[in-house]
Amino acid sequence: MTEARPVDKDQQLAAARVDHTGTRLTTDQGIPVDNTDNSLHAGARGPSLLEDFHLREKVMRFDHERIPERVVHARGSGAHGHFQVYESLARYTTAEFLCDPELRTPVFVRFSTVQGSRGSADTVRDVRGFATKFYTRQGNFDLVGNNMPVFFIQDGIKFPDVIHAVKPEPHNEIPQGASAHDSFWDFVSLQPETLHHVMWLMSDRAIPRSFRTMQGFGVHTFRLVNAQGANTFVKFHWTPVLGTHSLVWDEAQKIAGTDPDFNRRDLWEAIEAGAFPEYELGLQLIPEDQEFEYDFDLLDPTKIVPEELVPVTPVGKLVLDRNPNNFFAETEQVAFCVGNVVPGIDFTDDPLLQARLFSYLDTQLTRLGGPNFAQLPVNRPLAAVHNHQQDGFAQHQIPVGEGNYHPNTLGGGCPAVPGTGFTHFPERVDGHKVRRRSETFADHYSQSTLFWNSMSGWEREHIIEAFRFELGKCNRMAVRERVVGHLEQVDHQLAVAVAAGIGVDEPAPVGENHGRRSRALSLTARTGNGVLGRKVAVLAAPGVEEVGLARLCQALHERGAKADVLAPMAGQLRTSNRDTLELPEAKGLYTMASVLYDAVVVAGGEDSAAMLVEDGYAVHFVAEAYKHAKPIGAVAEGVGLLRRAGLPGADGAPAPDGAGAGVVIQSEAGPAGADFLEEFIAALTGQRYFQRPRKGVVA
Numbered sequence: 001m002t003e004a005r006p007v008d009k010d011q012q013l014a015a016a017r018v019d020h021t022g023t024r025l026t027t028d029q030g031i032p033v034d035n036t037d038n039s040l041h042a043g044a045r046g047p048s049l050l051e052d053f054h055l056r057e058k059v060m061r062f063d064h065e066r067i068p069e070r071v072v073h074a075r076g077s078g079a080h081g082h083f084q085v086y087e088s089l090a091r092y093t094t095a096e097f098l099c100d101p102e103l104r105t106p107v108f109v110r111f112s113t114v115q116g117s118r119g120s121a122d123t124v125r126d127v128r129g130f131a132t133k134f135y136t137r138q139g140n141f142d143l144v145g146n147n148m149p150v151f152f153i154q155d156g157i158k159f160p161d162v163i164h165a166v167k168p169e170p171h172n173e174i175p176q177g178a179s180a181h182d183s184f185w186d187f188v189s190l191q192p193e194t195l196h197h198v199m200w201l202m203s204d205r206a207i208p209r210s211f212r213t214m215q216g217f218g219v220h221t222f223r224l225v226n227a228q229g230a231n232t233f234v235k236f237h238w239t240p241v242l243g244t245h246s247l248v249w250d251e252a253q254k255i256a257g258t259d260p261d262f263n264r265r266d267l268w269e270a271i272e273a274g275a276f277p278e279y280e281l282g283l284q285l286i287p288e289d290q291e292f293e294y295d296f297d298l299l300d301p302t303k304i305v306p307e308e309l310v311p312v313t314p315v316g317k318l319v320l321d322r323n324p325n326n327f328f329a330e331t332e333q334v335a336f337c338v339g340n341v342v343p344g345i346d347f348t349d350d351p352l353l354q355a356r357l358f359s360y361l362d363t364q365l366t367r368l369g370g371p372n373f374a375q376l377p378v379n380r381p382l383a384a385v386h387n388h389q390q391d392g393f394a395q396h397q398i399p400v401g402e403g404n405y406h407p408n409t410l411g412g413g414c415p416a417v418p419g420t421g422f423t424h425f426p427e428r429v430d431g432h433k434v435r436r437r438s439e440t441f442a443d444h445y446s447q448s449t450l451f452w453n454s455m456s457g458w459e460r461e462h463i464i465e466a467f468r469f470e471l472g473k474c475n476r477m478a479v480r481e482r483v484v485g486h487l488e489q490v491d492h493q494l495a496v497a498v499a500a501g502i503g504v505d506e507p508a509p510v511g512e513n514h515g516r517r518s519r520a521l522s523l524t525a526r527t528g529n530g531v532l533g534r535k536v537a538v539l540a541a542p543g544v545e546e547v548g549l550a551r552l553c554q555a556l557h558e559r560g561a562k563a564d565v566l567a568p569m570a571g572q573l574r575t576s577n578r579d580t581l582e583l584p585e586a587k588g589l590y591t592m593a594s595v596l597y598d599a600v601v602v603a604g605g606e607d608s609a610a611m612l613v614e615d616g617y618a619v620h621f622v623a624e625a626y627k628h629a630k631p632i633g634a635v636a637e638g639v640g641l642l643r644r645a646g647l648p649g650a651d652g653a654p655a656p657d658g659a660g661a662g663v664v665i666q667s668e669a670g671p672a673g674a675d676f677l678e679e680f681i682a683a684l685t686g687q688r689y690f691q692r693p694r695k696g697v698v699a
Ligand code: HDE
Pocket: 070, 071, 072, 073, 076, 110, 111, 112, 128, 129, 130, 131, 144, 145, 146, 151, 155, 156, 157, 159, 217, 218, 219, 220, 301, 334, 335, 336, 352, 353, 355, 356, 359, 360, 361, 363, 364
C-alpha cells in the first residue's frame, strides 16, 4: 500500500497559509465588499439595516474570536524546528525517529507558564511547560514535559485540587500568575507529597532567564520497546546547549512590569536573528529487571532518578528555527496529548501519567470545539490518516465511499488492519481493585533534602528568600507554621532560616539530614557554552568615544552576543570626533532597563560620561545590574558612572572580598583595548557573580 505524504511539515503548513497581499476584500462567502467603514443605514443618520450581511458577518466573526484558554498552561509561546537522533537507538526502541540518524523529524514546541491566564506576565515564579510535538513518519509523538523533573502530586486525581489551590483564589481572582497566596500554601502544608516540587519551585528554576536556557523533563518514567518486545524504562531530559540560567527574583518582578513578554520576545528575536535555540535530548535508561533497585519507586512522579545512579545519555538534538506565522492558528490551537505515542514508546503505571492519558484528549473538546481538532494544520500528522471516525463539528475532509465501518467489503476491506502497528506493551497486571497509594510512594522528604543539599550557597539563599516571600504573603499563621514543620523534615537550617523571616517560632530539630547530594541538580553544574545570545547594554551619550564603541560591539557580535547601544536620545549619536553614529536598534536609554539585559558596559568619552554621571536613570541602571550580580564593564571616563553608582572598587580603593567579581574596568584613557575586551567577554561567560556582598547596594 503506498501513501501519498507531504515531504515535510513546512510544506503541509504552507498549504494552509493564506496571504492577503494583492487581494481585494470579500466576505467569508467570497462576495466582494464595496465599503467596510460604514454600515448600511436608512439615511446617513438613520438606523442600521438588518440586511447588511457584511456588518453582521464581520461583527459575528469578531464576537467569536476567542476560544477557551487552557485551564493550565494558558500563557505560552511556540516555535517550529526539527529533531535528529545522533545514533540509532534500535537496541531500545522501534520508534523510527529514534533509530534513523539521517531522519530530520519536524517538531513544534510550546513553552508555557502554568498558573497565570493567557495575558499574564512571563517572568512570574512558576513551573514552565516544555511540550514537544514530533511529527514522525509513524504518527505524532507528544512529549509534554516541564522544566522541573518532578510534580506536585503522585496521583492524577489530586490535579484539580493542586491547580485550584495555586490558581487565583475563587472569590476575587487574585493573585494572577503567582503562587504566593494562602490557598496554595494551605494545600502544600496539608499535602507533604508536594514538598519536593515546592523545593524546585522556590529555587531559581522557577524564574528562567529564557526558554533557550531552560531544561525540560518528561517527568514520568516511560518505556522504550524494541523489535524483540523487550522494554527499557526511560526518563526524558532536554538540556539547553546554552546552559541553564535563571533570573533573580527582584529582576523577575521588575521585568513583569517593564516587559511582560520577556521570554516570548527573547525566543522570537533569537529565532528571527538566526540564533536558533538548541536542546540535547538525553535519556536515562533503566533495564526492566532493575525496576525495584532503588529506594524510591520509578512510578512515583515526585521522584527523580539521580544522575549519579543512572547517567543521562545524550541521544539527539532539537533545533528551533522558525517562528510561527500566526499565533492563534499555531501556538493557541496546538493540541498536545500525552497519549500520542508512536510504536516503540509506551506508558508505565505511574498514576499521574495514567490520569493525563485521559485529560489531554478530553480538554481539546472544550478548547477546540469538537473532535476534529487533529485536522487543524498545526496538529495534523505527517503520517497519512485513515479510519472510520467521522462527522462532528468542523469536519474538513470529505470522506468518500460507503464502507464507513469495519469489517467491510464495500470499501474493499479498507482501511485494512493488517495486525501490525502500535502494540501495547503486554505488561502483566495482577491486583485487587483498591483506592490506595502504594507504600513505596510514602517518603516525601529524602529527595527534598537531596535537592537542598545539592544547592550552592547562593542558590540556598535564593530558596530561603523565596520561601520567606511566598509565605510572607500568606495571611494565615497556621499555614506558615505547618509549612515550616515540613521544611524541618527537609533540613533544620532551612526551616530555621525560613521561620526567622516570617514570624514563626524556631522549630526544634527532628532528625539528621542524610547528607547526600547530586551535583547535576545545581545550576552551577549547568553553565553551558559561553556568551551566545547574551544581551549587553552599552551605555553611551553624545560625545562617546567611537573607536572603542565599535570594537566592543564587534567583539560581542563576533561571539554571538548582542549589543544594544542605549543613549538618552534614541536613533542617532554624536561621537567624540563629531561624526553621527546611526544606532540600528533605535532603543533609547529610557525605554529600556537594566533588568532586560545580561550585562552592562559604560562606553568611554569625556562628554558622554559627564552626561551619564548626571543622569539618575543611568546611575540606577548600573547599580541595579550590579545588585543583580551581572557582569559590568566601563572604559576610561565611563568608570565615572560606576563611581557615581557607588560600585565597590570603582574609586580605585581595594574592593572588599568578592565585591569586584565580574566588574571589568579599563582605567587608561583612550578606546577600549584588546585586554579589556577579552576580560569583559570572559566576565560575560561567567554569567552572574553572586559572591558580591549584598549589603549596602542601593539600587
Ligand atoms: Fe498537564 N495539562 N496535566 N501536566 N500540561 C494540560 O492540556 C493535566 C502534568 C503540561 O503547551 C492541559 O491541552 C493533568 C504534568 C504542559 O499546550 C490539561 C495532570 C506535566 C501543558 C492538562 C497534568 C504537565 C499541559 C491543559 C495530572 C509535566 C501545556 C490544556 C494528571 C510532565 C501543553 C491542554 C501546551 C496542559 C492536564 C500534569 C505538563 C488540562 C490532569 C505532570 C507542558 O489537559
